[in-house]
Each structure stands twice: as C-alpha cells, then as structure tokens.
Amino acid sequence: MSEKSVTVRNLTMSFKEVQAVKGISFEVSRGEVFGLVGPDGAGKTTTMRILAAILTPDSGEARILGFNSAADREKIHDRIAYMSQRFGLYQDLTVEENMEFYADMYGVKRSELKASMDKLLDWSSLAPFRKRPAGKLSGGMKQKLGLACALIHTPELLLLDEPTNGVDPVSRKEFWNLLYKLVDEGLTIIMTTAYLDEAERCHRLVFMDKGKITARGTPQEIVSLIPGGVLKFNSDNPFEESNKIAESTKAVSTVFGSQVHVMGSITEEDIQRSISRPLQITRTKGSVEDAFVYLSETNHA
Amino acid sequence: MNRQRIKAIAKKEITHVIRDPRSLGMGLAIPVLLLVLFGYGLSLNVDNVPLAVWDQSNTVTSRDLIRDFTNSEAFQAAGVCHSQRDTEEIIQSGQAIAVLVIPPDFAEKTARQEPATVQLLVDGSDSNTARLSIMYADGITKNAAQTAAMSIITAYNPAMDTTWSIIPGLIAIILNVIAAMLTSLCVAREWENGTMEQLISTPMRKGEFLIGKLVPYYIIGVIDLIIAVLMALFLFGVPLNGSLPALAGVSGMFIFTTLSVGILISTAAQSQLLASQLALVITFLPGFILSGFVYDIKAMPAVVIAITKLIPATYFVSLLRTIFLKGTWGMAPTKELLFLTLFAAVILAMTMKKLKLNLDGR
Numbered sequence: 001m002s003e004k005s006v007t008v009r010n011l012t013m014s015f016k017e018v019q020a021v022k023g024i025s026f027e028v029s030r031g032e033v034f035g036l037v038g039p040d041g042a043g044k045t046t047t048m049r050i051l052a053a054i055l056t057p058d059s060g061e062a063r064i065l066g067f068n069s070a071a072d073r074e075k076i077h078d079r080i081a082y083m084s085q086r087f088g089l090y091q092d093l094t095v096e097e098n099m100e101f102y103a104d105m106y107g108v109k110r111s112e113l114k115a116s117m118d119k120l121l122d123w124s125s126l127a128p129f130r131k132r133p134a135g136k137l138s139g140g141m142k143q144k145l146g147l148a149c150a151l152i153h154t155p156e157l158l159l160l161d162e163p164t165n166g167v168d169p170v171s172r173k174e175f176w177n178l179l180y181k182l183v184d185e186g187l188t189i190i191m192t193t194a195y196l197d198e199a200e201r202c203h204r205l206v207f208m209d210k211g212k213i214t215a216r217g218t219p220q221e222i223v224s225l226i227p228g229g230v231l232k233f234n235s236d237n238p239f240e241e242s243n244k245i246a247e248s249t250k251a252v253s254t255v256f257g258s259q260v261h262v263m264g265s266i267t268e269e270d271i272q273r274s275i276s277r278p279l280q281i282t283r284t285k286g287s288v289e290d291a292f293v294y295l296s297e298t299n300h301a
Numbered sequence: 302m303n304r305q306r307i308k309a310i311a312k313k314e315i316t317h318v319i320r321d322p323r324s325l326g327m328g329l330a331i332p333v334l335l336l337v338l339f340g341y342g343l344s345l346n347v348d349n350v351p352l353a354v355w356d357q358s359n360t361v362t363s364r365d366l367i368r369d370f371t372n373s374e375a376f377q378a379a380g381v382c383h384s385q386r387d388t389e390e391i392i393q394s395g396q397a398i399a400v401l402v403i404p405p406d407f408a409e410k411t412a413r414q415e416p417a418t419v420q421l422l423v424d425g426s427d428s429n430t431a432r433l434s435i436m437y438a439d440g441i442t443k444n445a446a447q448t449a450a451m452s453i454i455t456a457y458n459p460a461m462d463t464t465w466s467i468i469p470g471l472i473a474i475i476l477n478v479i480a481a482m483l484t485s486l487c488v489a490r491e492w493e494n495g496t497m498e499q500l501i502s503t504p505m506r507k508g509e510f511l512i513g514k515l516v517p518y519y520i521i522g523v524i525d526l527i528i529a530v531l532m533a534l535f536l537f538g539v540p541l542n543g544s545l546p547a548l549a550g551v552s553g554m555f556i557f558t559t560l561s562v563g564i565l566i567s568t569a570a571q572s573q574l575l576a577s578q579l580a581l582v583i584t585f586l587p588g589f590i591l592s593g594f595v596y597d598i599k600a601m602p603a604v605v606i607a608i609t610k611l612i613p614a615t616y617f618v619s620l621l622r623t624i625f626l627k628g629t630w631g632m633a634p635t636k637e638l639l640f641l642t643l644f645a646a647v648i649l650a651m652t653m654k655k656l657k658l659n660l661d662g663r
Contacts (some may be wrong), residue, residue: 084502088498092316
C-alpha cells in the first residue's frame with residue numbers, strides 16, 4: 001500500500017467543445033484534508049467525479065487508494081464515500097431511512113447498523129430528527145445527513161463536492177469541526193470549495209482556474225505567493241478607487257468590504273500617487289483569498 | 302448480485318410510491334376508473350339498426366328469417382325494396398343502414414338442406430356499426446340455419462355482448478399503461494433529483510439496480526390485475542371459461558414484458574416528462590388502437606397488421622379473450638407466450654446495454 005491516498009497524473013477531460021480539465025496532476029497523502037479550490041467552471045466538480053470513479057477521463061490517470069479510477073470502479077466504490085453537490089438524499093425518506101438505505105447499498109451488516117447509526121446521529125446532532133423526511137430538513141441539516149450517509153460504511157477516503165455550498169456560516173463551522181474529528185480518526189478527505197475562507201482550513205490545497213492548477217501548497221505557502229504581501233487602506237468609495245489604481249498601475253487591486261487590497265510590484269507611494277487624498281496604508285502578509293485574487297488576475301493577463 | 306442491495310432499492314422504491322399520492326393514484330385508482338369508464342362507456346353494442354328487406358323468395362321460410370332479424374334487438378324494419386336500385390337508394394338516403402337480400406331459391410335450397418346464402422348490404426361509412434351489424438346478422442342466420450337442421454356451430458360470446466370482449470381487452474390495456482407509465486418514471490426520477498449521481502458512486506451493480514426497481518412495480522401490476530379480474534367477473538359478469546392458472550401465468554408474463562418496456566424508456570429518456578410521454582405514445586396508443594382491443598386487426602391493411610404483430614398487447618388481448626371467453630388453451634397461446642418472453646428478454650438486454658452507472662457521455 002502506498003502512503004499516497006490519491007495520485008493524479010496529467011488528467012484531461014472535455015465535454016463537447018469545452019475542455020473542463022486541462023492536464024492536472026496532484027497527490028494527496030493519507031490523513032490529509034485536501035482542497036480543490038477555485039471559481040465556478042474551474043473544473044473542480046469534473047475532477048471530483050473522476051476521483052469518485054463515476055466519470056472516465058479522456059487521458060491521464062487517477063489512482064484512488066491504489067486502484068485505477070477508470071478500470072477498478074467497483075473496488076474504489078467499496079472503499080470510498082462520495083458526496084455529490086446535491087447530497088443525493090431522498091426527500092421523501094426520513095433521516096433514518098436515508099441512512100439505512102445507504103448502509104444497505106454499502107453492505108453494512110444489519111447487526112452493526114444500529115450502533116453506527118446511533119453514533120452518527122449523535123455525532124451529527126441529528127438524533128432528534130430521526131423520523132423527519134429529509135426534504136423537511138434545513139440546508140445545514142441536509143448537509144450533515146449527507147455526510148452521515150456517506151460515513152455509514154466507514155470509508156477510507158471521503159470526497160466532498162462543494163459540501164458547504166449554500167449553507168449558513170454557523171452550520172459551516174459545525175461541519176468543519178465534524179470533518180476535523182474524522183481526520184483525527186484517520187480519514188482522508190478531498191473537498192472542493194469556492195469559499196476561500198474554507199481553503200485556509202485545508203491542510204493542503206490546489207487552486208484551479210479554467211481547468212488548470214494555478215497554485216498549490218499549504219495555505220501559508222499559497223499566501224507567500226503574493227510578492228511583497230498586501231497593501232490595504234480604508235475607503236468610502238472602494239470600488240472607484242480600486243479601479244483607479246488598477247488603471248494607473250500594473251498592480252492587482254480588489255475590494256474587501258470597505259477596504260481596498262493592492263498586490264503586486266507596487267509601493268505605498270505608487271498608490272498614494274493615483275489616489276488624490278491622504279491614505280493610511282498598511283502592509284500585511286495577506287490571506288488565501290488575497291492570493292486567490294492575485295493569482296487569478298495575473299493568470300488572466 | 303447482492304440481495305441486501307436489491308432489497309434496499311425495492312424497499313425505497315415502494316416507499317416512494319406509497320408516500321406519493323399521485324403515484325399511488327396512478328397505480329391503483331386509475332385502473333378501477335378506467336375499467337368503470339370503459340366498461341360502461343365504451344360498450345360497442347348497437348341496437349335497432351334500420352334494416353330494409355328485398356325478399357325475392359317471398360315464402361314462409363324467407364319471412365321466418367326476416368322476422369328473426371326484426372324481432373332481434375339489433376335490427377328494426379325500415380322499409381321494403383323491390384329492385385337493386387331500391388336497395389342503393391334506401392342506403393344512400395340513410396333510411397336504412399343495412400339491406401337483407403333473400404334470393405328467389407332460398408326456400409327450395411333450405412328445404413333440400415343445401416347451404417342457402419342471403420346477402421347483406423351494409424352502409425360502410427360507420428365501419429363499427431357495419432362490422433357489428435354483420436356480426437349480428439351472422440349470428441341470426443346461423444340460428445336460422447339451425448332450424449333448417451344444419452350442423453350447429455356454437456360461437457363464443459353468443460350473447461354478442463361486446464362488454465364481454467371489451468373487458469378482457471381493457472385489462473390488457475390497463476396493465477400496459479400502468480406498468481409502463483409507473484416504471485418509466487423510476488430511473489428518470491433518480492437522474493432528475495440528482496440521487497443517481499450518489500447511487501452510482503456506491504458499489505451497486507446494474508442487475509441489482511434493475512431488479513430492485515422492477516420488483517415493486519411488478520407487485521403493483523399484480524394487484525391491478527387482481528382488481529381488474531375481480532371487477533370483470535363480479536361487476537361486469539364476464540365469464541371466466543378458461544383456467545385461473547392460465548390467466549395468472551399469461552398475465553404475469555405480460556406484466557413483466559410491459560415493465561421492461563417502461564424501464565427501457567426510463568433509462569433512455571432521463572427526464573420524467575419525456576419518459577411519461579414516451580410511455581404513453583409507445584404503450585398506450587398502440588395498445589389501444591393496434592392491439593385488436595377496439596378495432597378488428599383482420600380489417601387492417603397488411604402493413605398495419607405486420608406492425609400489430611410486434612406489439613405485446615396484441616398477443617395479450619387475444620390471449621385474455623381466449624382464456625375468458627373461449628376457455629381453450631390450444632397450441633396458439635404457447636406461441637404467444639413465447640413471443641412475450643422473447644420480447645421481454647430483448648428489451649431487458651437493451652436496457653442493460655443502455656443503462657450506464659457512470660456519467661460518461663452526459
């Protein structure tokens with residue numbers, strides 16, 4: 001057994017005229033939380049489906065737990081859990097019935113079912129809603145139920161496709177706490193997300209944009225890709241001033257609330273020159289989100 | 302094949318149907334409704350067909366025959382003709398729909414116990430009434446021949462009650478529609494709701510999926526069959542002359558055939574709307590029009606007859622009529638059963654080929 005949970009080599013995938021994945025490679029170690037991060041249309045879901053062995057890539061190879069994703073589908077399906085964007089819950093079945101169904105699909109023994117179901121219901125705090133139809137759960141609860149269904153057969157690898165999409169911040173935080181508990185128990189997790197604050201919670205991540213990986217590493221490594229860090233100042237007209245800077249310099253400028261973040265080869269003086277009012281500029285290391293904006297902007301240019 | 306997975310899929314599918322009032326209604330209430338509606342409404346009996354007579358024999362025997370006609374509920378006297386032109390005019394004017402022509406030698410031939418022929422001119426513009434008029438006339442002349450001490454042929458459905466032949470046909474149509482309509486939704490629904498993507502990521506195999514999906518609808522089909530047969534026997538009084546095991550065997554096979562069509566449609570269509578419309582067009586219309594349920598296959602053009610031979614409902618309608626009304630179980634049904642079995646096998650093989658447990662090509 002290799003210590004790599006997943007190895008991806010030169011993966012490509014096209015749909016009609018659109019090339020969704022353009023030759024990506026990465027590795028995921030056992031016990032990692034690995035993030036595929038990027039905007040919509042970056043090719044994250046396509047990559048995830050290939051990893052889940054439900055889509056055959058045009059070329060390249062994905063080895064999941066030592067098995068080829070195109071050739072050993074059934075062996076992979078026995079060992080992993082995949083949670084698609086829409087959770088795959090049956091809205092008319094209750095919480096319990098959904099869990100029982102997926103337990104049966106993975107061949108969980110009836111004698112073990114009750115214990116693991118109780119554990120997961122307790123763990124996800126869904127226990128009081130056992131008899132409620134999945135369709136009548138809130139978004140956050142649906143997501144937890146999806147996760148509980150995925151974990152009922154104690155998989156070795158968990159694939160989550162935008163699990164926190166459309167879920168409120170409190171539920172998202174709870175969800176992450178659950179994920180960390182799983183990792184402590186030795187599970188490997190690969191997830192996609194468009195939320196950049198979530199990217200910082202991953203052990204390692206790759207940025208995907210238009211089918212390519214534009215950056216990779218730990219969140220710290222990703223942040224260090226912004227040369228010289230981030231220059232920030234407060235503004236009453238952040239968009240207007242951000243545009244001004246972008247037009248008059250070669251820097252990348254973006255708006256965070258009422259703050260303007262400027263990145264690239266630029267000094268405080270350069271900024272002050274393009275904005276004709278006194279500014280209080282501070283320099284920081286920046287965040288993954290800054291890095292993401294910087295990388296996608298400089299990539300397009 | 303993993304029995305735990307098959308059971309899980311079947312159980313889930315039954316739960317879907319039970320919790321969805323529309324599916325449940327379609328599965329159980331509509332068959333009853335259709336039977337009542339068509340059983341009473343689509344009665345193809347005609348009565349008091351206006352009948353003119355050109356009696357060239359003008360004898361006791363010929364007048365006897367005419368009285369047989371006019372005393373029956375099917376015909377009523379509507380005029381007398383004296384020439385070929387008269388017969389044409391009376392039909393053209395609409396005064397009569399049929400004209401009975403009795404030849405001059407009718408009485409002599411009957412007396413000599415030779416086959417005597419009479420002629421029936423029928424207005425064919427209403428083909429259904431025409432067909433039924435001929436059927437009735439045929440029955441009356443056969444009975445008349447009986448008095449002339451000719452060999453007696455006992456025809457089935459001697460009461461000429463079309464309800465008796467409609468109900469068995471109707472059972473076929475109902476099973477056809479219900480089974481195909483319900484199953485046509487069951488795979489398309491998974492794709493539409495996004496649950497299929499989840500299902501295909503489990504270790505589930507094709508065969509497990511198909512069997513798990515088919516079992517619940519087979520049960521519904523059998524329940525429908527039982528309801529329909531009970532209604533036929535006790536509400537409409539259709540006699541069951543054949544054996545119950547024969548009925549069960551043939552119907553069981555037919556339900557399987559039509560379910561397989563439904564699941565092929567569902568596998569190919571991928572949207573519930575398209576699937577249900579396809580099911581309607583592929584099963585209901587041919588089942589209704591071409592199966593011999595309403596229209597006599599013998600009266601169709603050769604090309605259409607060839608098409609009817611490819612429709613499972615055609616075989617089932619004729620099998621059911623045979624079992625209910627004739628009560629015989631000769632060589633023919635074996636051939637028809639063989640066709641149904643082969644048909645289901647081919648369709649299921651196509652479904653296995655068409656069904657993909659991955660997202661390739663989507």
